[in-house]
Amino acid sequence: MGKIKMTAKVAGQQALTEDIFSMWIQADEIAAAAVPGQFISVYTKDAGKVLPRPISLCEVDKEQGRLRIVYRVVGAGTKEFSAYEAGDSIEIMGPLGNGFPLERAAGKRAFLIGGGIGIPPMLELAKQLDCEKTAVLGYRDVLFLDKEMEQYASVYVATEDGSAGTKGNVLDAIRKQGLEADVIYACGPTPMLRALKAYAEEKGMECWLSLEEKMACGIGACLACVCQSKDVDEHSHVHNKRVCKDGPVFLAQEVEL
Amino acid sequence: MINTKVNLAGVELKNPVMTASGTFGSGAEYSEFVDLNRLGAVVTKGVANVPWPGNPTPRIAEVYGGMLNAIGLQNPGIDVFVQRDIPFLKQYDTKIIVNVCGKTTEDYIEVVERLGDEPVDLLEINISCPNVKEGGIAFGQDPKAVEAITREVKRYAKQPVIMKLSPNVTDITVMAKAAEAGGADVLSLINTLTGMKIDINKRAFAIANKTGGMSGPAVKPVALRMVYQVANAVSLPIIGMGGIATAEDALEFIMAGATAVSVGTANFYNPYATVEIAQGIEDYMKKHGVADIRELIGCVK
Numbered sequence: 001m002g003k004i005k006m007t008a009k010v011a012g013q014q015a016l017t018e019d020i021f022s023m024w025i026q027a028d029e030i031a032a033a034a035v036p037g038q039f040i041s042v043y044t045k046d047a048g049k050v051l052p053r054p055i056s057l058c059e060v061d062k063e064q065g066r067l068r069i070v071y072r073v074v075g076a077g078t079k080e081f082s083a084y085e086a087g088d089s090i091e092i093m094g095p096l097g098n099g100f101p102l103e104r105a106a107g108k109r110a111f112l113i114g115g116g117i118g119i120p121p122m123l124e125l126a127k128q129l130d131c132e133k134t135a136v137l138g139y140r141d142v143l144f145l146d147k148e149m150e151q152y153a154s155v156y157v158a159t160e161d162g163s164a165g166t167k168g169n170v171l172d173a174i175r176k177q178g179l180e181a182d183v184i185y186a187c188g189p190t191p192m193l194r195a196l197k198a199y200a201e202e203k204g205m206e207c208w209l210s211l212e213e214k215m216a217c218g219i220g221a222c223l224a225c226v227c228q229s230k231d232v233d234e235h236s237h238v239h240n241k242r243v244c245k246d247g248p249v250f251l252a253q254e255v256e257l
Numbered sequence: 258m259i260n261t262k263v264n265l266a267g268v269e270l271k272n273p274v275m276t277a278s279g280t281f282g283s284g285a286e287y288s289e290f291v292d293l294n295r296l297g298a299v300v301t302k303g304v305a306n307v308p309w310p311g312n313p314t315p316r317i318a319e320v321y322g323g324m325l326n327a328i329g330l331q332n333p334g335i336d337v338f339v340q341r342d343i344p345f346l347k348q349y350d351t352k353i354i355v356n357v358c359g360k361t362t363e364d365y366i367e368v369v370e371r372l373g374d375e376p377v378d379l380l381e382i383n384i385s386c387p388n389v390k391e392g393g394i395a396f397g398q399d400p401k402a403v404e405a406i407t408r409e410v411k412r413y414a415k416q417p418v419i420m421k422l423s424p425n426v427t428d429i430t431v432m433a434k435a436a437e438a439g440g441a442d443v444l445s446l447i448n449t450l451t452g453m454k455i456d457i458n459k460r461a462f463a464i465a466n467k468t469g470g471m472s473g474p475a476v477k478p479v480a481l482r483m484v485y486q487v488a489n490a491v492s493l494p495i496i497g498m499g500g501i502a503t504a505e506d507a508l509e510f511i512m513a514g515a516t517a518v519s520v521g522t523a524n525f526y527n528p529y530a531t532v533e534i535a536q537g538i539e540d541y542m543k544k545h546g547v548a549d550i551r552e553l554i555g556c557v558k
Contacts, residue, residue: 002289005528043526050473050526051319093528214315216324216525219289221282223302223331224317236333238310245286 003219004029005041005093011066012086016144019073020117021082022058023090028065030094036060036102036125037187037210037249040067040094041218044077052093053077054215054244056187058120058145059127067094070120070145096218097248100185100208105131108182112153113170113196114138115188119145121210125185126152134179138170138188171195184208190257197252207252213243220245228256259542260549261535263297263516265494266417266442268378270297270352270517273550274507274535277472277498277521278303278356278381278421279328283342284349290528293349295535297517301342303358303383306367308334318454318463323473323500324522325452327466330358330386335371343375352378354419358386362406366413373415380416382406385423385448386470397423397448400435407439417442419496422487425451429483430490437491445496445519446487447480473522474500481513488514488555502530504537511538514555 008027016022030040034057041052059068073082084090102125110131114122115138123145126133133153137146140160149155157165158173166173170192173179186196187210200207213225226233226240230253233241241247241255261272275298281287284299293299311331318325332338338355346353355377359365369380384397384406396406407420420436422429424447433444449470454463480499488495497515501507502523510518523530538550547553 005290047474048321049319050322050324050522051317052526214317216317216326217280217286217528218525219286219528221286222280222317222326222525223311223328224314224326226311226314226316226331236310236331237308237337238331238333240310240331 003094003096005091006030007089008092010084010086010088010090013082013084015082016070017142020070020144021073022068022070023081023084025067025069025090025092026065027067027092027094030092031060031062031065031067034060034067034095035099036128037099037121038095038097039248040069040092040096042069042081043091044080045091046076046080049077051216052218053081054096054218056121056210057095057124059124072117093218096244098246100125100210100249102129104206104208105129105183105185107131109134109180111136111174111179111181111184111186113184113186113188115170115192116140118186118188118192118210121187122185123149123152134181136170136173136179138173138192139164169195171199181205186210194257197257200252208249209252209255210248211243211250211255212248215244218244230254230256259539259547260551261539261542263550263554265379265496265517268352268417272297272535272538273511273517274531274538275354275496275517275519276300276524276531277519278383280521280524283338283345285345287524287528291532293346293351295532296351297535298352298354298378299346300354300381300519301338301356302332303330303356303386304332304335304338304368305330305358306335306364308332308337313465315464316466318469320452320454320471320475322475323471325454325464325469325471326449327464327469329466332358335368339371339375343377347376354379354381356381356383356421358383362409365406365410369410369414373413377416379419379443380410380414381419381421381445382410383421383448385421394423394425397432398426400431403432403435404439407436407441411440419443419445421448422446423448424479424483424499430486433487433491437493441493443494443496444487444491445498447476447483447499450476450479472500474502476500477506481509484510484515485513501534502527504534504541507534507538508541508553511550511553512555512557516554
C-alpha cells in the first residue's frame with residue numbers, strides 16, 4: 001500500500017522530559033504499511049503554517065493500528081502538537097521515506113546509535129532487528145527512551161554533562177566501553193553522523209545514516225530537502241538525493257555530510 | 258450540463274485548474290494522491306538544456322501564511338525530461354505544459370526547439386525565477402529584455418508560448434505589454450515575491466541563498482491585484498496564480514480576469530488541492546446557475 005494523507009486520532013500523549021513528548025496515533029492504514037526508519041508529515045491546525053513537520057516513527061503497533069512519535073518541542077508547530085490529548089484529531093501523511101534495511105544486519109552484530117531527538121527511530125528498529133544489538137544513546141543531559149530500549153538491546157549512554165553514562169558523545173562511549181559491532185544504524189545531529197561515517201570508514205564497517213533536512217512536500221516533488229550524494233541521483237541526474245524520498249536512510253559512503 | 262472548458266491560445270483545457278511550476282514535479286509523485294485526468298493541465302518543474310544542481314540547502318523556510326523557497330531550478334535537463342517525464346504525462350488525459358528555464362537566450366531556444374516535436378501542448382517560459390543569479394529573473398525585470406526573449410522564443414517555438422511574469426517589478430503591466438509586443442500567446446503570473454527570513458538563534462539567514470521566493474496564501478491579495486491589472490492592460494489570456502488554495506480563491510482570480518489558474522504551495526499541505534478546486538468550481542457553477550465558466554472570466558470590472 002502507498003502513502004496517504006489522513007485525519008487520524010490521537011490515542012494518547014505524555015511528556016517524557018520538559019520538552020520531549022510521546023504521542024500514540026490511531027492510524028490503521030499507515031501503521032499497516034510502516035517500517036522502521038520511516039517518518040510521517042504532521043500538519044498543524046494553524047492556517048498560518050503551511051508546511052508539515054516531518055517526524056520519525058518511534059514505534060509501529062500493527063496489531064492495534066497505531067503509530068508512536070517522540071518529538072521535541074522546538075517551535076510553535078510542535079508546541080501545538082504537544083497540547084493534543086487522546087481523542088483529538090491530527091492530520092498526518094505517511095508512511096514516508098525508505099526506512100532502515102533490516103536484512104543488512106542478519107547474523108551480524110549491530111550498533112543502533114541515536115543522538116538526541118535522533119533516538120526515537122532506533123526503538124522500532126531495535127524491536128524489529130533480529131540480531132545481536134548494542135544501542136548507544138547520546139544525550140545533552142536528561143535521558144529518555146533508554147529504559148524502553150533495554151527491553152530490546154544492550155544499552156550504553158553518553159551525556160554531554162556526564163550526569164549519566166560516559167561523559168561525552170556516542171563515540172566516546174563506544175571507545176571507552178570497548179564496544180564492537182559489524183553494522184551501524186544511526187540517526188542524530190549532522191556532526192554525530194559525520195563522525196560515525198569517519199569511524200565506520202576507519203573500521204571498515206557498513207554504516208546506515210538517517211538524515212534530516214527542511215522539507216516541504218515530503219514526497220519527492222519539490223526538491224527542497226536534498227543532500228549531496230556521491231552518485232548521480234535518479235531524479236535530476238546531478239548529485240542531489242532527496243532526503244524525503246530517496247532517504248532519509250542512506251549508506252554513509254553514498255552521502256557527503 | 259455546465260461547461261468548464263477554457264481555451265488558451267487554441268488549446269482547450271477541460272477545466273481551468275492546473276499546477277504551478279515547481280510545486281508538482283512532473284506529476285508522478287502527486288499521481289499517488291490525485292487523478293491527473295481531473296486536471297486542466299499539468300505544468301512541469303522548470304527544465305533547462307542540461308541538468309542543473311540548484312542551490313545549497315536549506316532551500317526553504319516557513320513564513321506566516323506561506324513559505325520562502327530558493328530551490329534554484331534543480332532539474333534533470335531536457336534529455337531525461339523528454340525520455341521520462343513526457344511519456345509519463347502522456348498516459349493521462351490532461352494538457353502538458355512544460356516550464357522552460359535557461360541562463361542565456363540560447364539555452365531557452367535549445368529547450369524550446371527540442372520540445373518542438375514532442376507531444377507538449379504549451380510552453381511556459383520562466384523569465385521570473387528570483388533564485389538563480391544568471392538567466393531567469395535577469396530576463397524578467399526589464400521590458401526590453403522581456404520583449405526580446407519573447408520574440409526569440411516565438412521564432413523557434415512550435416507550441417503556443419506562455420510568458421511567466423515576475424511580481425518583483427515596479428509595474429507589472431509594463432512587462433505584460435512587453436511580452437505581448439514580443440508575440441506572447443498567454444501570460445502567467447505571479448511568480449514568487451522575493452523575501453527573507455533570519456534565524457535569530459543562529460544569527461543567520463534561514464535560507465542558504467539568503468533570499469527566497471515567497472508563496473502561499475499570504476501573497477494572494479497581491480497576486481490577485483496584479484492579475485486584474487494585467488487583464489486590463491493586455492488582450493492576452495492569463496493564467497492566474499499566487500496563494501490559491503481553495504475553489505473560492507480560484508474563482509476570485511477568474512473573476513479578476515484569469516482564464517485559468519495554477520495551484521502551487523497548497524499542494525504541499527493538501528495534496529488533493531487541485532482536484533478539490535476543480536470540483537469546487539463546478540459546485541459553485543451549479544449552485545449559482547452558471548452554465549459556462551467563460552461567463553465568469555473577468556466578470557468583476
